[in-house]
């Protein structure tokens with residue numbers, strides 16, 4: 001069965017307080033089903049906000065981008081998943097031993113699906129090369145994606161520029177989550193590898209992550225509705 005557009009959009013709650021985040025959630029309840037809690041909100045509110053969202057019937061994508069030694073990341077996965085998040089991010093560049101330790105730890109409470117972030121969508125070739133990686137973003141994404149898959153991680157975060165290749169390489173069942181989404185005419189900000197919702201879905205994205213184009217819109221519910229329509233049209 002084809003997933004509904006609501007199951008393919010996660011709204012990034014990049015806010016400093018629970019109040020600010022829940023004000024937006026109230027505006028979007030009925031329209032959106034998935035909310036992403038990232039480091040800004042999680043460092044301020046911890047698991048209690050995740051529990052609040054779960055108790056209100058939403059799915060939570062906990063985006064902590066864990067990146068440390070394997071033992072520390074495994075502990076982080078266990079602590080972070082106590083509140084029942086459905087998705088949790090780690091950095092693929094932490095390496096295969098770190099990803100395998102995270103995958104093993106994720107089999108505990110709630111069994112969240114682990115997503116490995118490949119190359120951040122805010123990085124272009126120059127930014128990536130400055131870190132000592134001479135591959136292009138596309139080459140590095142593919143390399144890290146294969147490494148993540150063989151380490152037992154359940155899904156990947158990449159940009160819409162690479163999602164077509166990953167879909168072709170990894171098959172229909174791969175969980176491919178795409179941030180850096182910019183509806184036509186919206187502000188690009190710090191993102192570098194971007195695409196419209198329609199293009200990202202058409203190229204094979206499983207799910208889109210959208211922050212500012214919704215959260216900073218004059219009418220967030222209307223902005224989310226338009227994105228859901230694009231997802232539907234491209235599905």
Ligand SMILES: O=C(O)c1cc(=O)[nH]c(=O)n1[C@@H]1O[C@H](COP(=O)(O)O)[C@@H](O)[C@H]1O
Pocket residue numbers: 012014038063089117119120121122157158179180181191209210211212213
């Ligand atoms: O893991 C992520 O969600 C993520 C990975 C990535 O490569 N790029 C990226 O932008 N994100 C997150 O996706 C969201 C994008 O927000 P906007 O740029 O405001 O739409 C932010 O919360 C980022 O932390």
